[in-house]
Amino acid sequence: MSAWTLVYAVLLYVAFVVLVGGVVYRVAIYAMTPAPLRIPTMPAPRTRTGVAMRMGREVALFASLFRGDKWAWIWSYLFHASLLLVLLQHLRYVFVPVPAWVVFESPFGSYAAFVLLISLVGLLGRRLMIARVRFVSAPSDYLMLGLLLLIAVTGAWMRFVGRVDIVGFKAFIEGVMALKLKPLPASPVIMVHVGSVVALMLIFPFSKLLHAPGVFFSPTRNQVDASRLEAQAEGAPQAADAERGPRTPAPAMREGVR
Amino acid sequence: MSDIEVPVLLDYVPTPELHPGAMAGLKPFKASPEHQAALGFPGTLVDDWQEVAIRRLGELVEGSRALRVYLDSCVKCGACTDKCHYFLGTGDPRNMPVARQDLLRKVYRRYYTWAGRLFPWLVGATDLTKEVLDDWYSYYHQCSQCRRCSVFCPFGIDTAEVSMAAREILDSVGEGQKYCNEILGKVHKVGNNLGLPEPALRNTLEGLEEDVKDATGVDVRFPVDVAGAEVLLITPSADFFAEPHIDGLIGYAKVFHQAGISWTLSSQASEAANFAMFIGNREQMQKVAMRIREAAIALKVKRIVVGECGHAWRVAYAFWSTLIGPFDFLDPRYPRPQHICEVTEGLIARGALKLDMSANDDKVVTFHDSCNVARATRMGDRPGGQFTVPRSVIRSVCAHYVDMDPSTIGDRTFCCGGGGGLLTDDLIELRVKGALPRMQALNAVVQEKKVTHMAAICAICKSQFTKVLPYYGLPREMVVSVHQLVGDAIVLGAKE
Ligand code: SF4
Numbered sequence: 001m002s003a004w005t006l007v008y009a010v011l012l013y014v015a016f017v018v019l020v021g022g023v024v025y026r027v028a029i030y031a032m033t034p035a036p037l038r039i040p041t042m043p044a045p046r047t048r049t050g051v052a053m054r055m056g057r058e059v060a061l062f063a064s065l066f067r068g069d070k071w072a073w074i075w076s077y078l079f080h081a082s083l084l085l086v087l088l089q090h091l092r093y094v095f096v097p098v099p100a101w102v103v104f105e106s107p108f109g110s111y112a113a114f115v116l117l118i119s120l121v122g123l124l125g126r127r128l129m130i131a132r133v134r135f136v137s138a139p140s141d142y143l144m145l146g147l148l149l150l151i152a153v154t155g156a157w158m159r160f161v162g163r164v165d166i167v168g169f170k171a172f173i174e175g176v177m178a179l180k181l182k183p184l185p186a187s188p189v190i191m192v193h194v195g196s197v198v199a200l201m202l203i204f205p206f207s208k209l210l211h212a213p214g215v216f217f218s219p220t221r222n223q224v225d226a227s228r229l230e231a232q233a234e235g236a237p238q239a240a241d242a243e244r245g246p247r248t249p250a251p252a253m254r255e256g257v258r
Numbered sequence: 259m260s261d262i263e264v265p266v267l268l269d270y271v272p273t274p275e276l277h278p279g280a281m282a283g284l285k286p287f288k289a290s291p292e293h294q295a296a297l298g299f300p301g302t303l304v305d306d307w308q309e310v311a312i313r314r315l316g317e318l319v320e321g322s323r324a325l326r327v328y329l330d331s332c333v334k335c336g337a338c339t340d341k342c343h344y345f346l347g348t349g350d351p352r353n354m355p356v357a358r359q360d361l362l363r364k365v366y367r368r369y370y371t372w373a374g375r376l377f378p379w380l381v382g383a384t385d386l387t388k389e390v391l392d393d394w395y396s397y398y399h400q401c402s403q404c405r406r407c408s409v410f411c412p413f414g415i416d417t418a419e420v421s422m423a424a425r426e427i428l429d430s431v432g433e434g435q436k437y438c439n440e441i442l443g444k445v446h447k448v449g450n451n452l453g454l455p456e457p458a459l460r461n462t463l464e465g466l467e468e469d470v471k472d473a474t475g476v477d478v479r480f481p482v483d484v485a486g487a488e489v490l491l492i493t494p495s496a497d498f499f500a501e502p503h504i505d506g507l508i509g510y511a512k513v514f515h516q517a518g519i520s521w522t523l524s525s526q527a528s529e530a531a532n533f534a535m536f537i538g539n540r541e542q543m544q545k546v547a548m549r550i551r552e553a554a555i556a557l558k559v560k561r562i563v564v565g566e567c568g569h570a571w572r573v574a575y576a577f578w579s580t581l582i583g584p585f586d587f588l589d590p591r592y593p594r595p596q597h598i599c600e601v602t603e604g605l606i607a608r609g610a611l612k613l614d615m616s617a618n619d620d621k622v623v624t625f626h627d628s629c630n631v632a633r634a635t636r637m638g639d640r641p642g643g644q645f646t647v648p649r650s651v652i653r654s655v656c657a658h659y660v661d662m663d664p665s666t667i668g669d670r671t672f673c674c675g676g677g678g679g680l681l682t683d684d685l686i687e688l689r690v691k692g693a694l695p696r697m698q699a700l701n702a703v704v705q706e707k708k709v710t711h712m713a714a715i716c717a718i719c720k721s722q723f724t725k726v727l728p729y730y731g732l733p734r735e736m737v738v739s740v741h742q743l744v745g746d747a748i749v750l751g752a753k754e
């Protein structure tokens with residue numbers, strides 16, 4: 001067994017521990033940090049269900065970003081969606097035997113690699129070409145895009161261009177997971193691909209990639225608009241508005257006011 | 259008025275070219291040692307300021323999930339970069355919300371994250387130097403905490419939270435801002451922002467009673483410290499003397515009078531504003547808010563109603579329950595607290611006010627959504643009531659109403675340019691330039707829809723607009739209180 005096999009196996013273990021441990025630690029800190037004041041961006045939902053739907057729109061559709069910047073939305077939506085498809089496709093290296101739905105998803109996941117590439121180029125182009133975005137970009141912002149590009153290019157190359165020992169690679173991963181090491185195929189492309197994935201996993205809990213768990217903890221998005229209900233003592237009758245007399249509802253949103 | 263380069267109004271607000279450092283030199287006056295001491299802050303920059311600032315930053319992050327998540331999560335997507343009125347008006351890239359956050363974030367990363375400790379150059383982390391501290395003072399006093407940026411951020415990152423924290427750090431090292439801290443001192447000492455002592459307040463109100471009597475022939479009262487009144491009205495002290503605020507106060511009084519609701523002001527809590535929010539200091543905010551709870555209990559009122567003031571309504575609506583709640587001593591049949599527009603709208607809906615719209619027939623009115631009301635509070639019982647309730651009130655008293663461009667109202671409203679503790683003459687250049695997006699939208703409806711008046715429900719907005727409208731060639735008399743329109747239309751004494 002080559003030294004590379006050992007190095008990569010150890011790297012994968014370390015990266016896994018750092019990623020999972022780091023994110024769990026960070027999430028625990030978010031959860032434990034107090035959020036005493038109510039600061040939802042209004043208009044905010046008045047119920048927990050409403051908030052769940054608001055979060056759903058943010059996480060699944062990037063609703064706020066859509067309102068904010070259409071091009072940023074297009075590139076980042078394509079990026080995240082294709083990344084998701086590609087990641088699902090990679091489950092074939094994790095599950096033995098490969099479940100039917102992963103087999104079904106596989107072609108989508110494969111071709112999503114091209115969308116992934118295009119969207120990464122789009123994101124990089126935006127960062128380089130728009131002066132406002134360039135102004136707020138640090139070297140790490142470019143580096144992360146570079147790393148993702150490297151991962152996407154090597155991945156797509158292995159899938160569509162060059163031939164690599166995928167069967168051997170799958171055996172290696174199975175070995176890593178079973179704690180029984182099998183040799184890593186001696187392919188530079190595989191090594192670069194896996195190496196950059198490892199790097200990304202290591203960076204994750206220490207960088208802006210924390211936006212992934214962070215979004216769920218954003219008080220402006222996940223708080224219920226219930227301050228006036230909290231203003232009453234427990235068990236007190238619900239605040240009404242006797243001014244209006246018996247139940248004439250307040251005017252609804254009119255057109256043009258959104 | 260001369261040495262400020264006033265932006266030209268076009269058909270739209272162009273995204274400006276970047277002018278790095280354009281506004282770096284603009285700093286509001288610093289608080290004097292006495293003003294600092296009155297709030298328990300060091301008088302001048304302390305010797306170990308770097309250490310103190312870094313420690314305070316750590317404490318703030320530990321005490322605020324918002325701050326912690328927001329400092330971690332920004333991906334530099336740029337969606338917020340063209341959303342700030344101060345950036346649109348000045349072109350200084352540090353006035354882009356994300357760049358404003360980064361001033362604090364780069365220090366946070368340097369001292370509180372592994373990446374910043376080990377590879378500062380890679381992640382844009384820097385030491386806290388005197389230059390950085392000076393930048394904080396400049397640019398965190400060029401943010402009106404309007405939260406427009408947070409609407410468009412994919413993670414809801416709220417720059418107002420960041421700038422409040424930065425101002426709290428600046429206070430803790432002795433670099434307070436004169437305008438806010440002096441005013442807070444007056445609230446503690448005299449009871450209101452203007453430092454209007456009780457006798458003067460009573461005098462003013464008696465004068466108002468006479469004015470209304472002269473104008474209408476009706477005895478409309480402006481009561482102070484009347485124990486047992488049903489409503490305690492908490493209103494910004496600008497309502498007692500500034501134009502056009504005072505006409506709003508007359509409007510509230512007429513509403514209460516006509517609806518037969520007994521009400522009172524409090525000399526102890528003769529101020530709705532709570533500038534402690536602007537400086538991000540929770541203890542101060544609680545202390546200022548507590549006067550109101552105490553006054554309400556002492557006067558044995560059943561309801562608290564808040565007058566036309568944007569950030570005060572935010573503190574009341576969103577923060578009072580945490581700071582001074584619960585309000586179990588108030589009548590549960592009414593919202594606790596309640597906005598004056600909710601009161602009026604409810605009375606109108608019930609038919610309890612007789613209104614003569616023709617009183618406002620000479621006006622074509624538009625409405626400015628104040629940032630704190632729009633993005634931090636609600637009125638009525640449906641989401642978005644903060645937009646519909648005041649409009650419904652205006653439409654009930656005024657036949658000619660039009661909205662400004664939809665991208666500048668509702669939750670996308672632009673700040674007046676003077677919010678967040680920036681309503682001071684030493685920042686006039688910023689105030690004029692930051693008003694640009696609102697001025698553009700207003701000018702458009704003035705040209706196309708013949709709008710003559712812009713109504714507002716915030717004392718700061720009203721003062722700011724009266725000051726900056728002339729810079730853009732618009733008459734300052736355009737600005738009116740919503741309750742001025744109401745007051746003018748109410749038919750007094752004609753109760754059914
Ligand atoms: S929109 Fe939010 S995530 Fe994007 S740059 Fe601005 S603050 Fe950062």
Ligand code: SF4
Nearest residue numbers: 342401402404405407
């Ligand atoms: S809160 Fe308002 S003033 Fe402050 S950065 Fe955001 S948009 Fe600008």
